[in-house]
Amino acid sequence: MAVPVSFVLNGKPVTVTSPRDRMLVWVLRDELGLTGTKVGCEAGLCGACTVLVDFETVLSCSTTLGDVAGKSVLTIEGLTVEGKLDPLQKAFQDHHAFQCGYCTSGMIMAAWAFLKKKPKATREQIVEAMEGNICRCGAHVRILEAVETAGKGMGGVR
Amino acid sequence: MKRRTLLQATAGALTFFFTSRTSAAPVEPTRPGAYAEDFNAYLKISADGRVGCFVGKTELGQGALTVLAMLVAEELELDPAQVDVLLGDTDLCPWDLPTGGSLTMWQTAPVLRGAAAEVRAVLLGMAAKALGAAAADLALKDGAIWVKAAPTRRTTFGALVQGRKMVRHLGKVKPKPLSDCTVLGRHFPRKDALAKTTGAAKYAGDLRLPGTLHACLLRPPAHGLKLASADTAAAERVPGVRIVRDGNLLAVLHPQPDTARKALALVKGTFEGTELDVDDVRIYQYLVDKAAPGQRVVSSRGDVAAGEKRAATVVEAEYRNAYESHATLEPHTSVAKWEDGRMTVWASNQSPFVFRDSVAEALKLDKDKVRIVTPFVGGGFGGKLVAPVAVEAARIARQVPGVPIQVAWNREEDLFLDGYRPAAVVKLRAGLDASRGAITFWDSTVAGVSQGEAEFTYEMQTNRYQAPAVPDLHPLKAGAWRAPNAHTNAFARECQLDALAAKAGMDPVTLRRRLANDPRLLHLLELALEAFGWEPAPGPTGRGIGVACGAWRQALVVAVAQVAVDKTTGKVQVLRFLEAVDVGLVVNPEGARQQVEGAITMCIGQALSEEIRFKGGRILDKNFDTYLLPRFSAIPRMQVVFANSGTTITQGIGEPPVVPVAAALANAVFDATGARVTHVPFTPKRVLAALKRVPAK
Ligand code: FES
Ligand code: FES
Numbered sequence: 001m002a003v004p005v006s007f008v009l010n011g012k013p014v015t016v017t018s019p020r021d022r023m024l025v026w027v028l029r030d031e032l033g034l035t036g037t038k039v040g041c042e043a044g045l046c047g048a049c050t051v052l053v054d055f056e057t058v059l060s061c062s063t064t065l066g067d068v069a070g071k072s073v074l075t076i077e078g079l080t081v082e083g084k085l086d087p088l089q090k091a092f093q094d095h096h097a098f099q100c101g102y103c104t105s106g107m108i109m110a111a112w113a114f115l116k117k118k119p120k121a122t123r124e125q126i127v128e129a130m131e132g133n134i135c136r137c138g139a140h141v142r143i144l145e146a147v148e149t150a151g152k153g154m155g156g157v158r
Numbered sequence: 159m160k161r162r163t164l165l166q167a168t169a170g171a172l173t174f175f176f177t178s179r180t181s182a183a184p185v186e187p188t189r190p191g192a193y194a195e196d197f198n199a200y201l202k203i204s205a206d207g208r209v210g211c212f213v214g215k216t217e218l219g220q221g222a223l224t225v226l227a228m229l230v231a232e233e234l235e236l237d238p239a240q241v242d243v244l245l246g247d248t249d250l251c252p253w254d255l256p257t258g259g260s261l262t263m264w265q266t267a268p269v270l271r272g273a274a275a276e277v278r279a280v281l282l283g284m285a286a287k288a289l290g291a292a293a294a295d296l297a298l299k300d301g302a303i304w305v306k307a308a309p310t311r312r313t314t315f316g317a318l319v320q321g322r323k324m325v326r327h328l329g330k331v332k333p334k335p336l337s338d339c340t341v342l343g344r345h346f347p348r349k350d351a352l353a354k355t356t357g358a359a360k361y362a363g364d365l366r367l368p369g370t371l372h373a374c375l376l377r378p379p380a381h382g383l384k385l386a387s388a389d390t391a392a393a394e395r396v397p398g399v400r401i402v403r404d405g406n407l408l409a410v411l412h413p414q415p416d417t418a419r420k421a422l423a424l425v426k427g428t429f430e431g432t433e434l435d436v437d438d439v440r441i442y443q444y445l446v447d448k449a450a451p452g453q454r455v456v457s458s459r460g461d462v463a464a465g466e467k468r469a470a471t472v473v474e475a476e477y478r479n480a481y482e483s484h485a486t487l488e489p490h491t492s493v494a495k496w497e498d499g500r501m502t503v504w505a506s507n508q509s510p511f512v513f514r515d516s517v518a519e520a521l522k523l524d525k526d527k528v529r530i531v532t533p534f535v536g537g538g539f540g541g542k543l544v545a546p547v548a549v550e551a552a553r554i555a556r557q558v559p560g561v562p563i564q565v566a567w568n569r570e571e572d573l574f575l576d577g578y579r580p581a582a583v584v585k586l587r588a589g590l591d592a593s594r595g596a597i598t599f600w601d602s603t604v605a606g607v608s609q610g611e612a613e614f615t616y617e618m619q620t621n622r623y624q625a626p627a628v629p630d631l632h633p634l635k636a637g638a639w640r641a642p643n644a645h646t647n648a649f650a651r652e653c654q655l656d657a658l659a660a661k662a663g664m665d666p667v668t669l670r671r672r673l674a675n676d677p678r679l680l681h682l683l684e685l686a687l688e689a690f691g692w693e694p695a696p697g698p699t700g701r702g703i704g705v706a707c708g709a710w711r712q713a714l715v716v717a718v719a720q721v722a723v724d725k726t727t728g729k730v731q732v733l734r735f736l737e738a739v740d741v742g743l744v745v746n747p748e749g750a751r752q753q754v755e756g757a758i759t760m761c762i763g764q765a766l767s768e769e770i771r772f773k774g775g776r777i778l779d780k781n782f783d784t785y786l787l788p789r790f791s792a793i794p795r796m797q798v799v800f801a802n803s804g805t806t807i808t809q810g811i812g813e814p815p816v817v818p819v820a821a822a823l824a825n826a827v828f829d830a831t832g833a834r835v836t837h838v839p840f841t842p843k844r845v846l847a848a849l850k851r852v853p854a855k
Contacts, residue, residue: 022416035363040487080356085356089356096749101354104354131789134487136486139755141793144793
């Protein structure tokens with residue numbers, strides 16, 4: 001049953017009227033038109049749909065609208081503030097850390113949440129944090145470099 | 159729509175929201191199989207001087223947008239950022255071949271460079287007239303043209319052309335000599351970087367045309383079965399659902415993609431037909447048996463039986479590979495709209511013109527009644543050369559005029575409906591002479607693929623290659639998977655050579671050096687050894703280092719891998735991977751490097767974990783929990799080195815680096831353990847089985 005559910009999306013309050021058990025990824029893409037969040041498996045296996053809820057990574061294909069009621073959701077569209085790229089986005093650009101780009105939103109969101117907590121992470125820790133995100137094009141090496149670069153920018157020089 | 163709007167719309171990245179035919183339509187009728195000769199088909203200069211480039215390829219992630227802009231920028235003395243590229247629109251772009259087989263650089267690039275060179279000459283001619291100077295006395299840069307001796311006497315591309323079509327033609331004009339090039343070979347930012355890192359890049363599933371209905375199709379549970387009847391009553395009770403049928407096709411339509419999917423689950427279908435009695439274990443014998451009657455010698459030299467008598471060392475082996483999916487992260491997706499007697503399909507695709515023709519054929523429409531528009535494509539690898547999803551979307555759209563219909567396969571459908579890299583068996587018998595410098599015979603029989611790229615630039619005086627000519631050999635749908643045939647055949651050949659060398663007590667590189675009959679290969683081998691810092695020794699050395707060579711057309715690759723094998727679990731961990739690549743002139747070094755890294759990564763999955771399991775017509779792998787793609791923890795330290803041996807023809811880079819990966823890894827496993835893995839993927843289970851076969855010392 002469709003009911004109004006309110007949450008904060010990329011810093012702004014929103015209310016959507018949708019069944020509470022509707023998956024967040026469809027609410028974002030279909031209802032709110034934010035198509036930067038991608039769908040690769042719909043089963044929590046690829047990470048393409050990664051977004052942040054209260055700054056924790058969640059897979060929006062496996063998270064319901066009800067789950068985020070009253071919480072704060074951050075998507076790739078919310079990382080660019082007033083046209084200013086986040087340093088992590090910049091690092092992905094500089095390292096050419098993507099090919100087809102389909103995994104990129106999920107990669108950036110997963111890495112962003114991780115770096116906020118652990119800017120001084122080792123390569124092994126980054127690998128572990130990113131293990132749930134699949135890149136079929138094989139941009140992994142560059143993604144790791146981009147995350148390291150952004151981490152250093154955040155003062156995380158090991 | 160005016161050209162000006164068009165070019166504005168294309169600024170920065172490819173866009174695709176052109177809903178009507180425009181003045182920018184190809185200037186000459188598209189002739190299938192031939193590149194347009196009028197440069198106006200490829201290049202347009204707008205009144206403000208921006209250059210638009212129109213090419214019938216697509217951006218799959220391989221960097222076509224960037225490299226094509228570089229080619230144009232080079233001839234017109236621009237920065238690639240000043241060139242707007244529009245790809246993959248069959249109304250706006252001249253005919254082209256599919257985006258695959260590493261053909262963009264091989265076939266389209268020379269055509270585009272030629273067109274740009276002609277535009278440069280035409281512009282210089284126009285400027286000469288306007289400025290009252292000889293063309294030879296003019297200079298150009300960043301869209302301006304001036305008299306060298308009097309730089310204030312100047313004009314611009316925009317002022318000369320004024321947004322009109324250029325009417326002068328000079329015929330063939332030679333592009334700049336490489337020595338004068340300032341753009342090619344340099345590093346430029348990717349043109350798709352901003353869109354792809356901000357979530358702004360639109361893929362077919364992101365279009366959201368007003369009024370779109372999402373269509374989910376009823377699928378048979380197994381290949382070989384067809385829909386007989388269906389009960390749609392429960393699905394139809396879901397508010398907003400529409401059912402569309404067209405022959406065997408049954409689709410549930412709904413404005414919300416997830417609701418359409420849920421409603422589809424309420425449809426009860428019955429299916430009839432017969433599944434083939436084969437599975438992923440018995441497939442190899444199945445292929446061998448079925449191919450046997452059609453086996454024919456496709457190439458041979460010398461007397462194999464006599465060669466065998468001269469051999470001092472003989473190795474006989476059978477190499478296998480499983481079916482493997484393309485598994486692009488973006489599943490196959492198309493949006494189709496039937497309006498005013500025309501079908502427009504926004505398709506995730508690698509071959510706009512093939513898609514156009516397939517849709518036209520399926521709907522019995524004239525080709526010019528179909529338009530394919532290509533948004534960003536979330537990976538291709540050969541999987542999106544064929545158009546089933548576009549045909550499905552178009553068939554449904556034909557029944558609901560004016561309504562955009564989106565068909566987005568989910569992962570299970572994508573793994574079920576893909577045209578796989580074919581399973582294959584290569585049987586090899588080969589011998590080495592007593593002086594360990596010559597192959598005395600090489601006898602190869604392949605089933606499942608062709609003998610493509612089986613032969614290599616090795617001296618093999620006596621050889622015989624057999625391949626089957628059996629139609630419908632495969633029980634599952636087979637397709638082109640990045641470097642088709644080549645990686646299957648290279649795996650067999652390079653593992654076989656390795657086994658011969660080891661059996662004869664020599665190191666794997668020395669044997670290849672002795673056999674190499676192309677100085678380019680010798681050079682690449684040296685380059686690879688030096689960059690890797692490897693001194694080969696007869697294996698197994700325990701170090702876990704393996705080498706393999708491969709070719710794709712004129713491109714050559716040498717791969718060196720280092721692995722660690724866990725002998726209790728059978729797990730192979732790749733520690734280092736190097737490729738030395740000779741693809742001639744590297745137009746976009748950073749892009750090329752990326753392609754090589756991507757190919758190595760992808761083929762680590764191919765070699766170690768990716769396999770489609772099936773039983774009859776049922777595909778058992780339905781998602782990424784069992785179909786295992788390489789993840790971050792599988793990624794080794796990587797090195798890529800380019801050699802330019804002077805081949806001026808630029809080779810594509812999408813396929814060559816794929817070819818030797820699995821072989822290098824298998825040879826590394828041997829060097830680590832003494833076990834020969836001959837079945838791709840060499841999963842932990844297969845590695846353990848191979849370890850058991852190693853004779854105790
Ligand atoms: S789509 Fe959510 S994890 Fe794959
Ligand atoms: S860039 Fe294509 S899936 Fe990662």
